[in-house]
Amino acid sequence: MAKLDERIGFIGGGNMAFAIGSGLIGRGIVKPSQVLTSGPHIENLARWREIGAGTTDENNEVVEHTDIIFICVKPHMLEPCTTALKNTYVPSAKDGNKLFISVLAGTTVKSLEDKLTFFGSSEIKIIRTMPNTSMQIGEGCTVYTGNSHVTHQDLEKVHLMLNSLGVAQQVPETMIDAISGLSGCGPAFVYTIIEALADGGVKQGVPRQMALQFAAQTLLGAAKTVLLTGKHPAVLRDEVCSPGGSTIVGVHELEKGNLRATLINAVEKSAQRSAELGKK
Known part of the structure; x- marks a missing residue:
């Protein structure tokens, strides 16, 4: 199984995030030391620490210190989450290489782009996914789509991660809500x-x-x-x-x-x- 060198971040450490993060660690795609997770109540992130991942109650630390960032908050929390990030954002030369991956139900790529316009690079890379919780046992079913700034190499990395946790397939964004209802x-x-x-x-x-x-x-x-x-x-x-x-x-x-x-x-x-x- 191939491995990733990038640091993986999770904004929101709930069940879906943990299914992905623990799955990636369990299958050796990343080491525990490569994973950093944020949540508003750090005591609720104990299970992440039990598997060796880093935790923080500051979302901006995840953005600053990781390369591939999963956004795993509830859809209605996206606005306050990105507003808080905007208020603490410090530009970096590495911004253009960061990849944001959303697992938010119903949230379009365009909406994500609009919420993250404050981010340093005008060519912010965003991938929208729809996974399911069976990823936690390596039997997930996930679809994904990227915006125009995502590279072939980015898609390969995402496919490696998601396919290691079950079945993953790239689809047009117009299909994602339907697949959300199905899988x-x-x-x-x-x-x-x-x-x-x-x-x-x-x-x-x-x-x-x-x-x-x-x-x-x-x-x-x-x-x-x-x-x-x-x-x-x-x-x-x-x-x-x-x-x-x-x-x-x-x-x-x-x-x-x-x-x-x-x-x-x-x-x-x-x-x-x-x-x-x-x-x-």
């Missing part, structure tokens, strides 16, 4: 399905812990089958549904409960909400 929010939908399947098992007399393990493994196995065989899910489903068997009866119940329509609607509403968050 960004999708893990929560899948956790709900796992819980519901386990509840079904418990109702039929399966012990709770066993039901949860079997439900999760069933989804894992089915997902791997789709990815490794390349078959359409409908084809794989038909292979399980024997004529007059128990599976087709269960599938019928799913259809009566509008499971597919409900999931389609969930992705659509989440994608719409993602776009809305960036406009507030």
Whole structure:
């Protein structure tokens, strides 16, 4: 696995930031000493210190001392965050080489550029990403897009980082909100399905812990089958549904409960909400 020499910064040390940072350290892409994370309450950054990363309660220190900076605050905190940075900003000869990576839902590249206009270089490099929390176990699903100032080398570094934590793909920015609804929010939908399947098992007399393990493994196995065989899910489903068997009866119940329509609607509403968050 290739390694990066750059220092990696995180403005905001919450769950998504920690999934990325701990994943990069765990897979040897960077050393703990290369990582610096900021947050308003330094006591909340204890888990970062436990993995050897540096911490601070000053965002400007992250900008000053790191080369690749992940912006991991909530979308509504972007304005006060960048305003505070502007008030403490000290120009540096290294500014033109810094790369900002946003994980903010619904926040466009143009909006990020506007918020960071105070930064020394007029050609500030920005990449917008949409990751998901499965990055923490190396099974993430991330898309990204860069502005016109991002170089091919920058994109290679971002791809190395994100692809080491799962699957990563560069896409047009117009697709990102839709993918946010699909893979960004999708893990929560899948956790709900796992819980519901386990509840079904418990109702039929399966012990709770066993039901949860079997439900999760069933989804894992089915997902791997789709990815490794390349078959359409409908084809794989038909292979399980024997004529007059128990599976087709269960599938019928799913259809009566509008499971597919409900999931389609969930992705659509989440994608719409993602776009809305960036406009507030």
